[in-house]
Amino acid sequence: MECIGRSVSLKRKSPENGDNPLFSNFSLDDLNEDLFERILSWLPTSTFFRGTSVCKRWKSVAASTSFKHACSQIPSREPWFLMVAPNLNQSVIFDTAESSWKRLNHPPLLHEESNQSCMPVASSGGLICHRKLSGDFIVSNPVTGSCSELPPLHISSQNQPLNAIVMRTASKDQLSFRIVLVFGELPNLVFKVYNSSSGCWENETALRRKVGDIDNSMEYDSTDENAVYFLSKGGIVVASSLQRSASKQYSSVVTNKDGNEIVYYLSSSGTVVACNLTRKCFFEHPRLLPVFSEYSIDVVECNGEMLIVLLSEFLETASLRVWKYDEGWHQIAAMPVANSHEWFGKKADINCVGAGNQIFVCLNSPEICTYVLCDLETNKWVELPKCCLNGEVMDFMSAFSFEPRIEASV
Template identity: 60%
Template sequence: MEQDQSQVVKKTRKRKLLEEGHGMLGLSLDDLNEDLLERILSWLPTSSFCRLRSVCKRWSSVAASATFQLACSQVPSRDPWFFMVNPHLNQSIVFDTAEKNWKNLNYPLPLQQIPNCNAIPVAAAGGLICFRTNSGDFIVCNPVTGTCQELPPVGLASLNQNLHAVAMISSSKYSYKLILVFGELPCLCVKIYDSSENQWEEEGKIYRKAKSFLESDSTGDDTMYFLSKAGDVVATNMQRSPSKQYSSVVAVKDGEEIIYFLSPAGMVVACKLSKKCFCEYPRLLPMFFEYSIDVIECRGEMMVVVLSEFLESASLRVWRFSEVDQAWYQIAAMPPSMSHEFYGKKADINCVGCKDQILICVNSSELSGYVLYDMGANEWVELPKYFVNGEAKEFMSAFSFEPRIEACV
């Protein structure tokens, strides 16, 4: 008898849950007010935003609504996209880390329609990417919406100097700064564009820190030659993809913004903007071990990725610098079964970091590949090729950005 009663109770509860479930299923999105609908749709993956207009008239109006963009801005973060750069700079291909697939932006970026522009991407932050034209001017674009803005001219005085680094800082979803570092070591200058003021600040000098880690004042050509132990002449591979020749990152340490970039000698230079000073970090490896190197920002700090060869094998490792010990420490290494493929290929690496992920583009005349490293899971994954009409496309480098339709240029 007690068992029968318990079964009746279970059935009653089950029936009640089913009835409540049917009630919820009977609720249509059409029954929601505009504000609630916008809040719900704002949490959709960014890749679905471009399809909102084709669902129905109401959703199409939501996609164009200013309040919908405000709702999107309330979403704390979105999984990054990697904007890929191909040799001809004529495609807008991204890798979506949320859906783990390639996407072709369905429109040419407006800057690609500007005659004789020949713009190449040079920096990214937040939801924006910065392009530099062949005339030395800059264009900032939101790759998701296609909107772009040409920044005021930098000025002839700055254009005539050697440009070392181009970095972006996204202070909010509605403002950003573009930072240029140029000059000749040891005399460097910095110039900053503030989007909130829509103007460039006055050029400022930055000086070498009294206690610097400088090992060499070499500012000559980017290639260094040396004799291997076997007596062969070897050249370090310091060539950069055209879009990464100003490879630089920004990290905030103790509330201070620091720009890191690679000198022509392959050393990491750190510029502290507030203190108007810079220093060089010690060389990571002896010169004859260094093969290809790139600087990245990951987990809010600067790191470097190095591809080197030793004892008939290739290794790809991630390093960070300890200010306390004044030394480099290895924090990750690609499995030898993957990195050995690069041995003897004279490959160049171009890398970009975002949150816990590092994308590494490996290119040479013999191979082209892309590897994604997840620091949290300590996983190395080789990305699939991107095919167009049965042909695999090659990418030289990538820039990471947070896909947001509300990001303002």
């Protein structure tokens, strides 16, 4: 198969003089290496990798340091979604640029027997963070397969519950990242940060309750840490028989607004807790809806803002809606009732992830499993086709959003 670059000929007909020699027989091969790399850096990642398999010049570019630098200058790429299935020994992604499923080679470090049960727990930029059974972490670039094991994690109290795991990459160069963990029982919260620039975990820092915040916590049975909690029609928190995806039990997001780095996570009673790492305080948002409907809830980040996705039941139907907090909760998007009604009475679990203006939603119940992509700008909800692997339909519990960046370093 001929290289794509060789088949591109930039010719233009002159209406009066025939072929213009200035543009005649001009191809990508005529470009100098620097300009050639800059042009290739703008290609969708899948398109570029297809080219590397058939052209020596493109293949050599993939390993070029200057090409990776050119790629780092691209402000954003169409997101890929890493899918999480019960079988963790494979990497399946949904490519939004091509609206197709793809299978990636599993990173070598995650193939090791001691790491086979690593669970993806956070993502940012072009990287995925995995948590080992021991509680330590591995960071990988799913596109290149590169992996790095972080130093062991030591916390002052081993009995503190882990509430949130978030990750942030430096958007300018994709060469550095931070991982933030939030521990503790309300109101005694602490956070701990790993900084890739220093290569070590920083000391724990305590968070105080923000002045004026009301304790929104509710009584609930905490004997089952993996249960999904719903608000019953009687206004009490009850545990469902459905287990939340293990990869999303630390469901949380991070934003940076007005110089304040804020981590948001869901408490066991269903409230949204906002931890301001800059000011070292936390705040509990008021409950989203009156406590008379059962619901499944998740928190996402889109365009630097925290949003809530809520599956609720009311008036004999189910609704899936997106909410934003601005001195109160405001609905900003809703799935058409004709699509959401099928989830009524099924006690579905939703696991969501945001990417730009899009929200990827995995809806799971014992009966059906569906993946939906929501465009917040148009309020368009698209159900994705099923993923077939080796002739079998795959069921996924959750997904993590990342940008396919070959320059992202671990």
